[in-house]
Amino acid sequence: MKTLLFFLLLLSLCFTNDIKVTQSAQYTGDRLTQKDEINFSNKAENNLKIQIDPTKTYQNITGFGGAFTEACAVNFLKLSSDLQNEIFSQYFHNIGYSLCRVHINSCDFSESSYSFDDTVNDYSLSSWSLNNGHDPKTLIPLIKKALTFNPNLKIYGSPWSPPAWMKGNNEMCHSSYPGLKADSRIHQAWALYFSKWISAYKQSGIPIWGLTIQNEPEFAAPWEACIYTPDQEADFLAQYLGPQIKHDHPEIKIMIYDHNKDHLETWANTIFSRSDASKFADGVAFHWYSGSQFENVKNVYDNWGDKFFLLATEACVCPATGFQDWNRGEQYGYDIIGDLNSGSVGWVDWNMCLNMQGGPNHLGNNCGSPVMVDADSNPQTITFTTPFYYMGQISKFLKPGSTILDTQIINGDENFIAVTGQTLDKKIVVVVQNQNDSERNFDLVYRNKIANISMPQHSITSFVFDA
Ligand SMILES: *[C@@H]1O[C@H](CO)[C@@H](O)[C@H](O)[C@H]1NC(C)=O
Ligand SMILES: *[C@@H]1O[C@H](CO)[C@@H](O)[C@H](O)[C@H]1NC(C)=O
Numbered sequence: 100m101k102t103l104l105f106f107l108l109l110l111s112l113c114f115t116n117d118i119k120v121t122q123s124a125q126y127t128g129d130r131l132t133q134k135d136e137i138n139f140s141n142k143a144e145n146n147l148k149i150q151i152d153p154t155k156t157y158q159n160i161t162g163f164g165g166a167f168t169e170a171c172a173v174n175f176l177k178l179s180s181d182l183q184n185e186i187f188s189q190y191f192h193n194i195g196y197s198l199c200r201v202h203i204n205s206c207d208f209s210e211s212s213y214s215f216d217d218t219v220n221d222y223s224l225s226s227w228s229l230n231n232g233h234d235p236k237t238l239i240p241l242i243k244k245a246l247t248f249n250p251n252l253k254i255y256g257s258p259w260s261p262p263a264w265m266k267g268n269n270e271m272c273h274s275s276y277p278g279l280k281a282d283s284r285i286h287q288a289w290a291l292y293f294s295k296w297i298s299a300y301k302q303s304g305i306p307i308w309g310l311t312i313q314n315e316p317e318f319a320a321p322w323e324a325c326i327y328t329p330d331q332e333a334d335f336l337a338q339y340l341g342p343q344i345k346h347d348h349p350e351i352k353i354m355i356y357d358h359n360k361d362h363l364e365t366w367a368n369t370i371f372s373r374s375d376a377s378k379f380a381d382g383v384a385f386h387w388y389s390g391s392q393f394e395n396v397k398n399v400y401d402n403w404g405d406k407f408f409l410l411a412t413e414a415c416v417c418p419a420t421g422f423q424d425w426n427r428g429e430q431y432g433y434d435i436i437g438d439l440n441s442g443s444v445g446w447v448d449w450n451m452c453l454n455m456q457g458g459p460n461h462l463g464n465n466c467g468s469p470v471m472v473d474a475d476s477n478p479q480t481i482t483f484t485t486p487f488y489y490m491g492q493i494s495k496f497l498k499p500g501s502t503i504l505d506t507q508i509i510n511g512d513e514n515f516i517a518v519t520g521q522t523l524d525k526k527i528v529v530v531v532q533n534q535n536d537s538e539r540n541f542d543l544v545y546r547n548k549i550a551n552i553s554m555p556q557h558s559i560t561s562f563v564f565d566a
């Protein structure tokens with residue numbers, strides 16, 4: 100018996116250094132494909148190096164995911180149950196989605212505008228009902244199905260617009276400056292509205308984890324919108340939304356901003372500096388549409404990261420053609436890796452599935468999605484596009500609770516990027532993206548160990564080994 104245990108120990112020691120490899124690469128059939136394991140050696144082979152410092156730790160991962168939108172729901176619910184199961188088992192079982200978004204009231208990816216209370220000046224919201232909106236036939240069945248795949252899913256809600264009667268321009272689309280009427284009864288009613296929405300979702304069997312105060316508060320969009328300045332959002336949080344949610348649903352995480360990285364620092368600095376508002380804030384949410392701007396994320400993390408979390412809450416690639424372009428996946432990978440290296444606790448995509456026209460969208464703002472659905476063809480088809488694989492190469496391995504570690508690239512360039520995390524079960528995960536037109540050979544250096552690795556052109560690879 101002792102000898103057997105000894106051999107088992109020896110055997111396990113021999114294998115502890117092996118690196119498991121999963122890869123997606125253009126011009127190959129590799130799509131989240133498991134490759135041969137690689138062994139560490141102790142020999143430096145290449146000038147290009149990825150060096151991991153496990154003693155330098157940063158934020159922990161909350162999760163990855165996408166958005167439940169009405170557009171996604173109407174496409175998804177038309178599919179056969181086999182295809183529905185295929186989409187959700189890919190998202191929730193295979194690539195581990197754990198953090199998802201949903202719109203409160205309609206958004207542009209709805210079939211038309213709606214709210215849950217269109218009764219003008221109903222300050223007490225006595226006419227408020229989920230049945231006044233589309234959700235009971237669209238978002239609720241979609242999300243309840245998702246919860247059967249991942250019962251621990253964290254879900255956060257974001258409004259695009261309050262009901263028309265609360266707004267200065269008296270319609271849900273576009274916005275006055277500011278968007279809400281200057282009437283404290285309106286501000287109070289809008290805060291109560293969030294609380295009623297959380298209660299109604301809970302009653303439908305959908306637990307809510309968090310909120311953003313307003314989707315894209317700087318953009319008076321042609322679709323549902325509502326403008327705030329940073330101080331106006333801080334006022335609304337301090338005087339109305341914060342006290343209401345703290346009282347009714349104290350577990351809810353409240354995120355400020357929810358717009359592009361270009362003005363992330365101004366919003367975080369203004370609202371987090373105001374003690375009346377920041378006491379109700381848990382984090383800051385941001386989108387990618389103004390460019391990668393990782394230094395802005397890093398600055399907010401360095402200044403505020405000990406008190407507030409940072410989360411990438413929306414991204415997608417438009418226009419609605421070229422859904423399979425490899426570059427679309429690389430854009431996802433580049434942004435996810437950069438955001439994680441700058442302090443983001445996760446990364447949440449926009450629509451989880453769209454039709455072959457990139458919709459429906461009631462303002463024609465069509466876009467791509469990791470899953471494109473053709474529910475009207477016979478047979479029905481679903482297509483996984485390159486963003487699915489780039490997201491999956493990261494979300495599948497950097498499980499919630501993983502700690503981001505320091506990664507240094509020696510002799511690299513912007514076409515060669517990497518992020519590292521340590522999972523709760525003590526595995527090191529290194530995800531490397533090679534955007535170069537040529538193959539890249541590099542040394543992966545961890546503690547006193549070195550692995551000689553080659554990655555094909557335009558590939559993303561996840562390396563997993565024992566810490
Ligand atoms: C890695 O090491 C294991 C055990 O020592 C060995 O069986 C395997 O062949 C090695 N793999 C490679 C690719 O060298
Ligand atoms: C990350 O999680 C670990 C436990 O897994 C905890 O000890 C640590 O404090 C967390 N770090 C941060 C920055 O939250």
Ligand SMILES: *[C@@H]1O[C@H](CO)[C@@H](O)[C@H](O)[C@H]1NC(C)=O
Pocket residue numbers: 512514535536537538539
């Ligand atoms: C591609 O990689 C080669 C080395 O393999 C390097 O010389 C070249 O600068 C890289 N090109 C780009 C655009 O990064």
Ligand SMILES: *[C@@H]1O[C@H](CO)[C@@H](O)[C@H](O)[C@H]1NC(C)=O
Pocket residue numbers: 144540551552553
């Ligand atoms: C390192 O990897 C490169 C590319 O795969 C290979 O050509 C070379 O022989 C390897 N070096 C050693 C010592 O295995």
